[in-house]
Amino acid sequence: MKKEKVITPANGYIILFILIALLLGCIFLTFTKEEPAYLLVSILCAIIALGFIMVQPNSSRVLLLFGKYIGTVNKNGFYWVNPFYTKKKISLRASNFDSERLKVNDKLGNPVMISTILVWRVSDTYKAAFDVDNYENFVRVQTDAAVRKLASMYPYDNFADDGHTEDITLRSSVNEVSETLEKEIHERLSIAGIEVLEARIGYLAYAQEIANAMLKRQQATAIVAARHKIVEGAVSMVEMALEKLGEKDIVNLDDERKAAMVSNLMVILCGDKDASPVLNTGTLNH
Numbered sequence: 001m002k003k004e005k006v007i008t009p010a011n012g013y014i015i016l017f018i019l020i021a022l023l024l025g026c027i028f029l030t031f032t033k034e035e036p037a038y039l040l041v042s043i044l045c046a047i048i049a050l051g052f053i054m055v056q057p058n059s060s061r062v063l064l065l066f067g068k069y070i071g072t073v074n075k076n077g078f079y080w081v082n083p084f085y086t087k088k089k090i091s092l093r094a095s096n097f098d099s100e101r102l103k104v105n106d107k108l109g110n111p112v113m114i115s116t117i118l119v120w121r122v123s124d125t126y127k128a129a130f131d132v133d134n135y136e137n138f139v140r141v142q143t144d145a146a147v148r149k150l151a152s153m154y155p156y157d158n159f160a161d162d163g164h165t166e167d168i169t170l171r172s173s174v175n176e177v178s179e180t181l182e183k184e185i186h187e188r189l190s191i192a193g194i195e196v197l198e199a200r201i202g203y204l205a206y207a208q209e210i211a212n213a214m215l216k217r218q219q220a221t222a223i224v225a226a227r228h229k230i231v232e233g234a235v236s237m238v239e240m241a242l243e244k245l246g247e248k249d250i251v252n253l254d255d256e257r258k259a260a261m262v263s264n265l266m267v268i269l270c271g272d273k274d275a276s277p278v279l280n281t282g283t284l285n286h
Contacts (some may be wrong), residue, residue: 004193006127007063007071012052012078019045024218045227050083060122062088062129072125090128094121094197099143101203104151106170111207112156114170116147116181124193132192142188150181156206170204177201237260 026041053061054072060074064086073079074092081087097118106112120139122128128135157171168176182199189196242262 002126003125004124005069005071006074008075009053009073009079009081010072012080015048015080016052016078019048020048047083048167050078051080051085053079053081053087055079058091060090060092062090062125064088069126069130074125085254088129090122090125092122092125094119096145097139098138098202099147102147102151103207104148106151107155110156111209112151112170113203113205113207114147114151114201116143117198117202118143118185118196119198120189120194120196122193123195127191127193135192138192139189139194143185146181146184146188150177150184153180156204159196165248170201174201 017061023042023045026045055073057076059076060072062072063070063081064084065084070085073081098117099118101113101115103111103113113156118139122135122219132138151170154168154170154173154177157169167173170177178200181201182196185199186196
C-alpha cells in the first residue's frame, strides 16, 4: 500500500446501542440469576468501547493494525472500528505558516532578509503519516530551503547604471516571484502529501549592513532620473521660447544674446531654488 485508502467504518451509534443493551442485559442477569460470571461480559463491553472514534469536519483518522495500514477515515461522524486499531489523527484543515526572516544572498550577491507566508493542507494522509517523519516540521524545513533557492535566482532590484537589467526582480515582480515560489514549494512538499494553496513573500529588505548604502544608491538614482527629466523639459521650453520669439518677430537676437538667454533660462528652469529677478533699466548690454 503506497497511497491513501479511504474507508467507512461501522456506524458508531448502532454499535453503541447494541453495547448498552448488552451491558444492561449482563447486569440484569447478574442480579436475577445471581451468577457473577455474567460480569465477565462487561469486560468485553469495555474492550469493545475502545473502538469508538469521532471524526470532526476536515479531520481524519489513519488506522493501523499491528503496523499494517488499514485505511483512512476522512468523513466526519461517529464510528466504531476494531478496538486493536491504532488511530492516528491528522488534520485536513488549511494551515498558515509564516517562516522566519532568513538572511540570504540574491542573484547579484547582495545580502537580503526574506520570509514567506505559506498556506497548505494535507491532501494524502498516507504520505503525510508514513513517507516523512514529521510532516509539519518537513513543511517548515523545505519552505526555508525553497525561499533560499528563490532568493538566489533573482536580484533584489534592477541597477541599470551597472548594466544589470532583469525582467523579474524580487521587489517589483510580485506575481511572477510568487508563482515560482509556489511551484518550488509544491515540488518539495509533494512527497509528504501536502497541497500548497498559496505561497508569497511576506517580508523583503536589504540586510542591515548594506541597507543604508542601498538606500543612498536608490536616492541618487532617483535624483539623477529626476534631473534628467528636468533638463529635457527645460531644453524643450527654451527651444519653444526662441521659436515663438522668432515667429512673432518680437525681438531679433544674435547668437551671443541667444546664448545668454538660453543660459539664463536653463539656470532658472533647472535650479533648485526660485530665481530672484533683476530689473534692467538700461540697455541690453548695461
